[in-house]
Amino acid sequence: MMKYLLAIITMVLVSNTNAKDVQYDMRVDGITCPFCVATSAKALKKIDGVKSVGSDLEKGIIKVCADEKVIFKDEELKKMFIDKGFTFKGMSKKEQCESV
Amino acid sequence: MNNKNLVPLSILLMLIGLFNAKLEGAPITFNTALPVSEGEFILREQILLVESSNNPSADGLATKIERKENTLISTLVYGLTPDLTLFATIPITNRQLKSTNLSTFESTKRQSSGMGDVSFVTRYTVYKNDFKGGSFRIAPFIGVKLSTGDDNKTDEQGALPANIQNGSGTNDSFVGLVATYASVDWEWDGQISYVDNESKANLQRGNVLKLDMSLQYRFYPNQLTASTDTFINGVIEFNHSNQQQNRIDGVSIENSGGLINFISPGIQWVTQRLILEASIQLPIRQPERNNGLEVDYVFRTGFRLNF
Structure with a gap:
């Protein structure tokens, strides 16, 4: 029983470590x-x-730190920012989150 | 300091703001053309303190008259679409009139309290040019002020004077245009509006033409960083109001209407959720009236909260 518990804990820790x-x-x-x-x-x-x-604000950039599985689509973002009253121009992806 | 001396000082501050300062925010004494997001609310609460008095020594009068107004103005703003914004405003007011006999120093006080006239405004953005770190927008607006405040209040002396009644007794409409140029470094807002006052019984209050301008400059932080999430702004505003004379049965009433200009320095603390602000409107020009009240100052403070 203890073995299974350790295995589950290890899997959770590994999967959390892998979530980028x-x-x-x-x-x-x-x-x-x-x-x-x-x-x-x-x-x-x-x-x-x-x-x-x-x-x-100076660069006109909104920084979003997200799980890499999250897929942002330009068209959806364009619509969302129009609803908020602003104009979406594009985005770039960084492999690591800064402190935001 | 004589209020007239504030004109060159204010112009100097505006020029300093234009060329040196970092500006940002929204006007305190009027509206902005900046957007309210679709489906989002902003609550604005503003406390308004107005003091007016006559000048008995200059006019050779035996009575000093002082008028005080304390009003809580609650405005709920809703973004119906990204371009169409609705505003609903409810004032709760306390108005006092104190008369002091300068020979005997006896004074009498009359006052009224309660809900004032509510107003509804709709604003539509007709032009928008967004750019990196800035935006220029033009938005006309139209509104109505409804006669919801009691305008027939009495006390033991009889009917209260019109200038301390809670309401005007008329449904008045107004129309205007507001333009805003905002950048991360500075913001300018300008507004022109016209108030069409209805008549009540045989009294026709004069219509009003207003022109307002606001310049907001960020003095903290001096430099933006990626983690900047709070601004402190200096604000300087100019308010011009020109009211036609009131008329009774078509005959103009002296000591009514006229042109009044305010200069209004202020300060704002801006965060993501909240704006705290305060300003004082100082008259730099107003009609000289015999036996009439003149505005000493208008103090405004309050907050805006988006939720």
């Missing part, structure tokens, strides 16, 4: 202040697998 987080830098035009970013950040945080959301 990546960062998407989303270029969004029209965001100018912390208050403007809030509703977009709220919508992104509702997506399963999204760990944290930050912003770099």
